Amino acid sequence: MQGANGDPLQSARLVRAAIIRSDFETAETLTQNVLKTGHLPTPNARSITHFLDALIDPADTQFETQLSGWVRESPASMVAHLLRAKFYYDAGWYRRGHGYINTVSEQGVKEFSDVMGKGEQDVDRALQIDASEPYLQLLRLDILLGTGYSDKMGRALQESISKFPTFFAPYDVVLSALQPKWGGNIEIMFSFVDHFRSTAPDGIATKLLDLDVYRYLLSTASLQCQDDSENSDYQHLSECVREFMKTNMTAEREGRVVEALSALGQRDDYIATKTVEDILSAMIDTAGSEIYVGPTLQAAANGYKSDTRLREDSDSHNHYIIDCLVARTWLRRGNLDNALSKYQEALRHLPLAKFPSTHEQDAASAEIKGQIAKVYSRQGRYPESIDVAREAVALGGNSESQLYVCYGYFQQKNYQAAVKECAELASDQENGMSARYWRGSAFRALHDDDNAIKEFSAVAASKNTWRASAAIGLSMIYFGRNDNPSALNVLNKYDYLYDLKLTDRADVAVAFNNRCYAYMELGDLKKALDDCTSSLANGNIPDAYEKQQELLNRMASR
Template sequence: MDMRIHMRWHLPLGSTATLLLCVVMVFLSLPPAVARGQTPAAADTQTPNLAAKSRKDKLPSELARSVRDAIVDGRYEAASQVGEAVLAKSRITAWRYYPFTNFIAAISNDNDVRFEARLSQWVSADPQAALPTLVRAQYYYDTAWFRRGHRFDNDTLPADLAAFHDNLRRARTDVESAIELDGANPYAYYLKLIILRGLGDFSGEQRFLEQAIAKFPAYYPLYDEGLAMREPRWGGTVQAMRQFVDRYAGQTEPYSPLKVLYVSLYRRILIANSIECSVFFSDRSNATDCVRTLMKQQAGPDLEHEVVAALQIYDHADHYEFGLVVKDILLDMLQASGGETYAGAALQLAASAMHSDTQLVENDPGHNDYIIDAVVAQSWSWKGFYDNAISKNREALRDIDKSEFPDEAARDLATSTIYLQMLDPLSYQSRFDDVVAYSRAALDLGNQVDWEHYICYAYYEKREYKAALADCTKAVDDDSGNMLARYWRGLVYQELGNMDAALNDFTAVADSENSYRASAAITVSWIYDTKKEFTEAIDSLNKYTYLYDEKSVRKDDVAVAYNNRCYAYMQIGELQKALDDCTQSLKYGSIPDAFEKQQELVKRLGLSRG
């Protein structure tokens, strides 16, 4: 028999990282409360009391969805009207260009050739308008990364790398056209910068960065991209990053938004050191020692002082916007393997500056900035303490109720973000009714359709396959690039006995760069085997070469791939190839079935030679 792996996969919100919340501060003295221990929270099984949308104004994501629908339907004038209205409302604030940035990010339906064709028709319908061309540039950029994934070049298929560069070149052509048509949109300049970085055109990016900053000196994302392009992984150096930040933030007013670049710099140094120390990740102690050594060399007391000073901006800035930019920085740091102590220290510094408490059980609850609650909750979730994560997320919701927001749309978006953050810990606790409830509430508040797969996943786990199929299909219809929705729909089709439909979904996932692709590819071969189409099973296993690359997939996946191909070769009489594959399988995992087939093949080959 062959073997099909179907483990109970859960859907992580980010890559696994460990956070030591009870940090010993490594570079600054903090109040005694920092070192207090954390008491595990009791299991929280209360029925959720979920917020409902009461506002009339639409979020940028909701407006984006209406534009996407209009594009698909060929209603290009309507799409332009909505987009131009969003542009008219957009302003450069301390750290963002809102609402346009959020709006354009939610329009694209990645890697959808039909959507691309409609976009091109929209561009042709109004060739003098910048907006359609800019939206298509965003589509090409998003599709480039969809096709490539985020693995290193050596771990990415050549065809996917070629598609990546082809889409980026198209994106560059479009964004340059959009800027020629309308040079007043700062986001277009930012988009061109990140496209150039993806293409590896660092000299071109630097020249354009200077032009962009001269035109939009108050647009923070330009500076943060200038910092990113100087990271070692993009060919830069820590010294170059430091010089860039000193140049643009060093001489500004004490509470200038650009001072946050120092916090971002600290993040990028930590991440760079984590990557450099990745050779030690099999030995956690050595990895931590490696990061510590590099941080002492590269992030000394002068930078630490700048980080502390930058965080004091909180009392002189819009708390909501400050929280959004700091949240992204902290979450990035908490995922830097080997840098847990430094990330924990930065979190505590941010909490102190934001007059908040990171403790699980606070002495004086109800005064935190909800962003700190959210970051602490996510850190508990990544550590696997799901009761603690749920407890801190509930505290975030209580603090949202007491906080001031620019408008009710911002409050709804904050609430929906916490609801979504609860889905992982609830899933791991098999609380699937709550997963459905929180998912639907989040979608109602914020229309973040890229999370819809959680609903079909929960129904699948509840074995309510008809309900799962309806929600999986809706998720795919709303976002054809949602490979997780297609993966779970494939499992649903399989349970319902529709193997052809399951094969179609699993093939789409196996062809993608999604992290579930190995499981999907193995299932593709298993379906062919059940249909007794053994040549097709072999062809599929040969097609997905990543299945045999230990750097790209788990060793267990490699073992199963060889085992499945061994079985298929046996069925068509290719006994020597089968024996070779079963032998290879046993090098990667102890699959009893592979051992049994190996022994049988040895006997059969021996008889044929005798």
């Protein structure tokens, strides 16, 4: 139970099981325990978000039916309306996809709008029942964000501020909505931040906004520069970002960033410091931002009286957050040894930091161990990755840590263990489909084709990163059965396999190659030749070249 052991993943499993068996009273109690973790000392959505991401599978219509049954049975339950609102929010984005609006079908836009409307109704009803739950304010703004900034969003933010002035996440959602990609502009973003500077210049939210707008300006620069075909290589991209920032970011605003990090470091408020980590992490992950990340990270280190060097002085007492951020920069550069070293230092420095309770300290430790599991996995050190990932899960880590256990067993060729561990994540929203892909791969390695087909089919029909690999895997299973018509049906079913906007070029090449083989075996030589030619246009698969030559010879001899 969340209130007992601080494990949002385990709490999600218990709540999900209770909802499925219509034990809504237990689901209510357990969920209330989770929500309480986000109340004190400052509203904080972190553990609640982990819980909900693990709980809700937006593709599970049966779960939606159960939630609706709960609402009918207990119309005055804030929790029931909250969970169904979050389900609708996740389902809306699941059906729409996360691409730009010009990549979404008309039907997808309509479904998104309809489902988000249902979510808004539920969150409004939940607020009528109990307006003292901070997370509802954030969820309402997240739902409204789907259509860009509106006066309704502005009013919702004001209501949130009036009730929970230190809850920063709602400020961030509205600032995000003002970005150009959502229909806003840079001037409006700055005006939004300046408004709060004028009303509470020394407030924590104001300091965070000074940093947050810098993050979003970098993100805007990166997106606009990537849209320009002249910036196809990284050097040109970085130069474009630099020119954009020079034009739009004044020296005064850059100074505000340094001042904000100094003030936040001196206060070392737990929630604010975690937010600093989130913002700077997003900056580190922004393409073309390196020239700005270094000085900003150094300003953060100065504020938190820490050292960004790989080899610290023997008497240094770094803040673990700075260690984690430095590790992230090394990880992004692909230097796994240095990343591992800094994450291990973060663990050593962790006890020096201030935490509201042991729950938050355990959660921080779990996050670091989860990152160490990732590094070990990338290094091919799977036994160590599994061990440290289990430690992270035991401390309440998120589902990604559990995924490294699942993936680690697969890579060790312990397929039975992989099947078991991956099943634990099957319903998880964030990592469930990835787990099902590796579970399907394990079934395939065990020659259990029927179960492999079941898992691969679910992944192929989703929007998961592994869907192309799953669809290709399905075709290979049918080829292995000498069932070429079924293999061809699979390869024709998923249009995304041949769309470079949706699928990596290497997978597109493989999909064309596999379909070439299917057409060739079924005697449709013209379509086979077209597909082999398309495969070679997207990759360099020797088998595709051989089939192309054979097809040309066979067609010439007719």
